[in-house]
Amino acid sequence: MARVLVTGGAAGLGAALADAFAARGDEVVVADRREVSGPHDALRLDVTSEADWVAALDWVERTWGGLDVLVNNAGVAGGGRLEVCSAQEWRDVLEVNLMGAVLGTRTFTPLLKRQRAGLVVNVASLAGLVHPAGMAAYNAGKAAVVALSETTGHELAAYGVRCAVVCPSYFRTGLVDDLQVTDAALGGVMRQLVAEAPLGPDEIAAAVLEGLDRGDELILPDPAARAAYELKLRDRAAYDETMRRQAARLHALGGDPA
Structure with a gap:
């Protein structure tokens, strides 16, 4: 039985992951800045707050005496074309999506090293591996989470600690319900892609746990994510052409902001 902390666990993929771990008999605490309802232990946690x-960490040590799995899942959607996305929008996206994972990892690393065991799971996005137009802030933050994850795995391997990064494509989630972006064209595209996605958070969570059980360090939990990343690796010219067609469609929707 593992002891698991999931951030951003009040809803969406975080809630689905918490339920999936608990269904296997694991002890789960859900951490979120919003009120958490449900059967799991809950902590009030703003991932940007040290x-x-x-x-x-204090709760985990007092209650459980240690931690087996840290899931840095909390995130926000955002972005916009280069000259439309404001500097504040960049800061907001990076503060949650990147620094939330950074703070969680650095806070729990001493404990994990003392235990000489543990697993850090960072939920990034396909956007951390392939980089559509109009999403520079989101892409950059998620790519940094991929880099953080690889570095964490290398740095902590000698202590018996593993790190995995999860990179799903669009799936049905409430992440865009509170989406507020200056670039209205991008916002419309993101909402449509989420609404039309074939998979929901429960299916993504099940695929994540399967990947963790295999020991995967990079988990692409849905067919669309695997296909897009494979295209980039196999045929860079075709990948670039696909991304530039997407950029042209976004321009046609939003006009030239300059």
Whole structure:
């Protein structure tokens, strides 16, 4: 039985992951800045707050005496074309999506090293591997989470600690319900892609746990993510052409903001 902390666990993929771990008999604490309802233990945690992370570590040590799985899942959607996305929008996206994972990892690393065991799971996105137009802030943050994850795995391997990064494509989630972006054209595209996605969070969560059980360090939990990444690796020219066609469609929708 593993002891698992899931950030951003009040809804969406975080809630689905918490339920999936618990269904296997694991002990789960859900951490979120929103109120958490459900059968799991809950912590109030703003992933951008170092003080909140210290409090979460204290709770884990007092309650469980250790941690087996840290899931850095909390995230926000955002972005916009290069000259439309504001500097504040960049900061907001990076503060949650990147620094949330950074703070969680650095807070729990001493504990994991002392245990000489553990698993860090960072939920990034396909956008961390392939980079559509209009999403520079989101792409950059998620790509940084991929880099953070690889570095974490290398740095902590000698202590028996593993790290995996999850990179799903679009799936049905409430992440875009509160989407507020200056670039209205991008916002419309993102909402449509989420609404039309074939998979929901429960299916993604099940695929994530299967990947973790295999020991995968990079988990592409849905066919669309695997196909897009494979195209980039196999045929860079075709990948670039696909991305540029997508950029042209976004321009046609939003006009030239310059």
